[in-house]
Amino acid sequence: MKHMTRKATRHVNQNEGLIFEKSSAGKAAWKLPPLDVPEVDTAALLGGSERKDLGNMPEVSEIEIIRHFTRLSTWNYAIDLGMYPLGSCTMKYNPRVNEAVARVEGIANGHPYQPEKISQGALFIIKTLSEQLIEITGMDAITLQPAAGAHGEMTGLLMVRAYHQSKGNARKKILIPDSAHGTNPATAAMVNYAVENLKSESRGMVDIAALAAQMNEDVAALMLTNPNTLGVFEQDIHKIADILHAKGGLLYMDGANMNALVGKVRPGDFGVDVMHLNLHKTFSTPHGGGGPGSGPVAIKKALEPFLPTPVLTTKSDSTLAFDYNRPQSVGRVRAFYGNFGMFVRALAYIQANGPDGLRQTTEDAVLNANYIRKGLEGAYDLPYSTPTMHEVVFSDKLQLKKGVRTMDIAKRLIDYGFHPYTTAFPLIVPGALMIEPTESESKEEMDLFIEAMKSIAEEVEEDPQTVLDAPHSTRVSRLDETAAARKPVLRWKPAS
Amino acid sequence: MRYLPKSPADREAMLKAIGLRSVDELFAPIPAEYRLTRDLNIPRQMAESEIVDFFRQRSRENGDGYTSFLGAGAYFHYRPVIIDSLISRGEFLTAYTPYQAEISQGTLQSIFEFQTMICELTGMDVANASMYDGSTAAAEGVMMAVRLSGRRSVVVARSLHPEYREVLATYATHQGMPLSVAGFNDDGRLNLKDLEQLITPETACVLIQSPNFFGIIEDVAAIADIAHKHGAMLVVSIAEAVSLGIVEPPREADVIAMEAQSFGVPLGFGGPYCGVIATREKYVRQMPGRLVGQTVDKQGKRGFVLTLATREQHIRREKATSNICTNQALVALMVNIFMTVYGKIGLRELAKQNLAKTAYAVDQFAKQGKILFNGTPRFNEFVVQTSEDPHAINNRLLGHKMVGGLPLKKFYPELGNAALWCCTELTTRSAIDTAAGLIAESEWSLRSSKEEDVEEVAR
Numbered sequence: 001m002k003h004m005t006r007k008a009t010r011h012v013n014q015n016e017g018l019i020f021e022k023s024s025a026g027k028a029a030w031k032l033p034p035l036d037v038p039e040v041d042t043a044a045l046l047g048g049s050e051r052k053d054l055g056n057m058p059e060v061s062e063i064e065i066i067r068h069f070t071r072l073s074t075w076n077y078a079i080d081l082g083m084y085p086l087g088s089c090t091m092k093y094n095p096r097v098n099e100a101v102a103r104v105e106g107i108a109n110g111h112p113y114q115p116e117k118i119s120q121g122a123l124f125i126i127k128t129l130s131e132q133l134i135e136i137t138g139m140d141a142i143t144l145q146p147a148a149g150a151h152g153e154m155t156g157l158l159m160v161r162a163y164h165q166s167k168g169n170a171r172k173k174i175l176i177p178d179s180a181h182g183t184n185p186a187t188a189a190m191v192n193y194a195v196e197n198l199k200s201e202s203r204g205m206v207d208i209a210a211l212a213a214q215m216n217e218d219v220a221a222l223m224l225t226n227p228n229t230l231g232v233f234e235q236d237i238h239k240i241a242d243i244l245h246a247k248g249g250l251l252y253m254d255g256a257n258m259n260a261l262v263g264k265v266r267p268g269d270f271g272v273d274v275m276h277l278n279l280h281k282t283f284s285t286p287h288g289g290g291g292p293g294s295g296p297v298a299i300k301k302a303l304e305p306f307l308p309t310p311v312l313t314t315k316s317d318s319t320l321a322f323d324y325n326r327p328q329s330v331g332r333v334r335a336f337y338g339n340f341g342m343f344v345r346a347l348a349y350i351q352a353n354g355p356d357g358l359r360q361t362t363e364d365a366v367l368n369a370n371y372i373r374k375g376l377e378g379a380y381d382l383p384y385s386t387p388t389m390h391e392v393v394f395s396d397k398l399q400l401k402k403g404v405r406t407m408d409i410a411k412r413l414i415d416y417g418f419h420p421y422t423t424a425f426p427l428i429v430p431g432a433l434m435i436e437p438t439e440s441e442s443k444e445e446m447d448l449f450i451e452a453m454k455s456i457a458e459e460v461e462e463d464p465q466t467v468l469d470a471p472h473s474t475r476v477s478r479l480d481e482t483a484a485a486r487k488p489v490l491r492w493k494p495a496s
Numbered sequence: 497m498r499y500l501p502k503s504p505a506d507r508e509a510m511l512k513a514i515g516l517r518s519v520d521e522l523f524a525p526i527p528a529e530y531r532l533t534r535d536l537n538i539p540r541q542m543a544e545s546e547i548v549d550f551f552r553q554r555s556r557e558n559g560d561g562y563t564s565f566l567g568a569g570a571y572f573h574y575r576p577v578i579i580d581s582l583i584s585r586g587e588f589l590t591a592y593t594p595y596q597a598e599i600s601q602g603t604l605q606s607i608f609e610f611q612t613m614i615c616e617l618t619g620m621d622v623a624n625a626s627m628y629d630g631s632t633a634a635a636e637g638v639m640m641a642v643r644l645s646g647r648r649s650v651v652v653a654r655s656l657h658p659e660y661r662e663v664l665a666t667y668a669t670h671q672g673m674p675l676s677v678a679g680f681n682d683d684g685r686l687n688l689k690d691l692e693q694l695i696t697p698e699t700a701c702v703l704i705q706s707p708n709f710f711g712i713i714e715d716v717a718a719i720a721d722i723a724h725k726h727g728a729m730l731v732v733s734i735a736e737a738v739s740l741g742i743v744e745p746p747r748e749a750d751v752i753a754m755e756a757q758s759f760g761v762p763l764g765f766g767g768p769y770c771g772v773i774a775t776r777e778k779y780v781r782q783m784p785g786r787l788v789g790q791t792v793d794k795q796g797k798r799g800f801v802l803t804l805a806t807r808e809q810h811i812r813r814e815k816a817t818s819n820i821c822t823n824q825a826l827v828a829l830m831v832n833i834f835m836t837v838y839g840k841i842g843l844r845e846l847a848k849q850n851l852a853k854t855a856y857a858v859d860q861f862a863k864q865g866k867i868l869f870n871g872t873p874r875f876n877e878f879v880v881q882t883s884e885d886p887h888a889i890n891n892r893l894l895g896h897k898m899v900g901g902l903p904l905k906k907f908y909p910e911l912g913n914a915a916l917w918c919c920t921e922l923t924t925r926s927a928i929d930t931a932a933g934l935i936a937e938s939e940w941s942l943r944s945s946k947e948e949d950v951e952e953v954a955r
């Protein structure tokens with residue numbers, strides 16, 4: 001049992017079929033109150049538009065639904081169960097008071113079109129969060145409307161385009177480092193900009209000479225993640241900004257890695273013109289199995305006329321209102337005002353932290369990443385020795401000699417009771433292991449993680465097949481993704 | 497700080513292990529001139545009790561305790577208690593996107609069930625795991641039709657939610673997708689002559705909403721005939737999901753872009769909601785967003801994975817179908833649980849109650865005010881035209897702790913003093929009677945003041 005983990009133990013969990021397989025006619029989990037108005041003749045009201053049958057929708061009782069979803073839930077890993085070191089995803093603790101306050105009656109049930117005079121509570125939340133995010137980023141203005149990080153990127157680039165257009169030339173392309181998230185080039189394409197790749201230099205940072213050579217009046221902006229996806233802070237950030245600004249370009253910052261900066265340094269102070277934040281990363285709103293997110297975009301003064309409509313303003317009687325009359329606006333990117341429920345949670349997080357808590361959070365996040373880096377040095381190849389901030393990227397170079405790849409190590413980590421790190425990203429590191437512990441991990445949890453990773457490295461040497469066949473302890477073993485994509489089965493159908 | 501699990505001694509020990517003396521050394525890569533040497537100017541740490549107080553106060557300032565007749569893309573339906581019980585489980589709440597299938601089967605299977613139920617309800621073959629909301633789903637649905645048809649222009653119904661139209665305009669601006677707008681008839685339905693005239697060999701798709709923004713059910717078959725005759729696709733937006741319980745789904749559509757907020761998602765001042773795209777099997781490879789598929793593991797056991805990822809940004813980068821990566825998984829789970837609770841029979845009964853309340857309200861309002869588009873089949877919304885500005889009427893309603901219908905002048909000046917009202921299963925007869933009474937009073941007082949004017953002139 002040399003390689004068994006102290007972190008996790010196998011235990012029984014329940015099997016559970018699809019909900020449709022439990023359905024039978026006459027079971028029900030609902031009860032409507034009696035109608036207080038006359039019944040209607042649906043055929044008379046709807047004519048040919050009346051629907052007669054709801055096909056294979058399930059019929060089940062309440063206890064079955066509770067058991068169904070509870071059983072399913074036990075098949076998931078979650079932050080609440082342990083460390084979730086997905087690089088670039090910032091899987092931090094999701095405070096429960098956030099959930100409680102988002103469910104207070106007037107906040108949960110406020111209608112987006114209710115009159116502004118009875119919406120002052122919601123508008124005050126939007127105003128307060130906006131001001132605090134502006135202070136945290138060092139920017140001048142903000143929109144909370146975008147529904148996610150990628151949506152924020154699109155909104156940011158729309159504003160970049162509108163800014164250049166207002167100067168008579170929308171420009172043609174966006175520079176994107178080869179270490180960037182896939183959303184960056186996909187977003188540039190949605191805003192009809194061409195993408196030009198920017199090579200990283202040997203330390204993993206933007207190559208200043210290459211940037212200077214590629215920068216010209218056709219470049220609308222550089223989309224930069226800082227710290228970048230290697231976890232490296234771009235030390236020449238002021239030179240980068242200067243090179244862009246000298247030719248009239250803008251510096252866009254992907255705020256995915258803002259958890260390394262909050263309270264320690266502000267993007268607005270180092271030359272960023274436009275940036276998005278991910279409230280679901282840095283500001284603790286839950287990932288929920290893949291959303292909802294929220295992607296506010298903070299900007300410098302020069303871009304303010306182009307903010308999406310509506311923009312929150314304070315009226316002369318000091319009440320809050322939305323301003324829809326913004327002739328230079330890029331328009332709306334979403335109905336209503338954005339993912340308001342996430343604003344509530346993010347604000348509650350900032351309130352719980354205060355300035356000292358936010359700074360300590362950032363310090364702990366960076367401390368944790370460096371502790372793991374130190375702990376795993378030697379056991380795994382570190383392709384870039386540049387100092388890292390909140391995340392560290394190793395490669396599978398040493399393990400590849402035994403035919404073991406990053407994904408195999410990741411799957412074996414599951415047996416040790418951890419969620420895997422991010423695999424095979426950033427693209428500039430072949431076989432990357434991208435690890436971001438966040439501030440939410442205790443020293444004990446990280447010691448267990450380091451022990452698990454070292455143990456796997458030993459297994460690779462002694463018994464690589466165990467690693468290649470992992471995971472061994474999960475409900476299902478490795479799933480056939482090729483078959484899933486070749487002949488997609490995307491819904492349940494009754495046996496015919 | 498109460499969320500941070502380290503003692504000062506832990507931090508010391510860790511720094512020592514790394515070989516550093518102080519935490520400042522970790523931040524040395526940041527040029528000194530940019531390092532913040534002061535506290536952020538935000539309020540001090542608050543206790544949990546203070547945070548709860550803060551938001552309770554905001555709640556009181558936010559329409560708490562008002563009865564509302566607002567719909568217009570955001571609907572107040574009852575949310576079964578078990579939705580929050582289940583989504584509050586940390587295993588759902590605090591999990592990430594299910595890339596690691598072996599430890600994400602809970603999320604994956606529930607999304608597979610979600611996709612199945614959306615297919616059952618919409619009559620489509622495939623549905624994705626969710627989009628941000630109904631407005632962005634509609635825009636993405638249109639972009640999908642543009643890719644599929646190889647054409648670029650789009651005809652949009654004026655009776656599509658006006659904010660959805662605005663979002664589409666934003667998305668279309670830089671993609672070279674010219675938009676034209678088809679009007680509506682006196683019966684509230686899309687003007688088919690208008691549509692015939694606007695549609696060209698360059699038209700990629702027609703985008704309509706049904707039930708439309710006025711609550712009117714469109715003649716989808718007739719619209720589909722016209723679109724398809726010209727080689728264009730039909731994209732149908734559904735903003736009120738509960739309608740699917742009693743209204744025939746737009747089976748003739750090529751793409752359905754839904755807002756599923758009505759299925760158990762709180763109003764939440766506009767979000768987060770749950771968009772979904774559903775379509776025909778043959779179009780699946782141009783679909784944006786995540787998809788879950790069924791497969792087997794090494795032992796042949798059924799399991800689920802994210803699939804067809806070659807459409808997506810992390811693989812295709814600038815050639816992806818969309819830049820979308822996150823979706824609305826936790827909100828989709830609310831929707832999923834809601835659909836499971838009501839199921840085959842309950843959804844129909846729920847929709848019928850919406851229909852009955854609305855029919856009753858229309859009868860009451862029609863006694864004094866004018867109901868526009870009356871006689872055309874509708875679901876749970878209706879447009880009331882009054883002599884007085886609806887803002888003034890709504891101000892009086894606020895005094896009764898009621899929020900009246902949405903005044904439409906901002907979006908549809910051609911309708912005059914009109915407002916869009918909505919009733920759901922939660923609207924009580926007495927609330928309807930009170931609101932109808934206030935409308936009646938408004939009409940009488942305006943009429944009698946007009947009569948007085950006439951008398952004065954006569955004198």
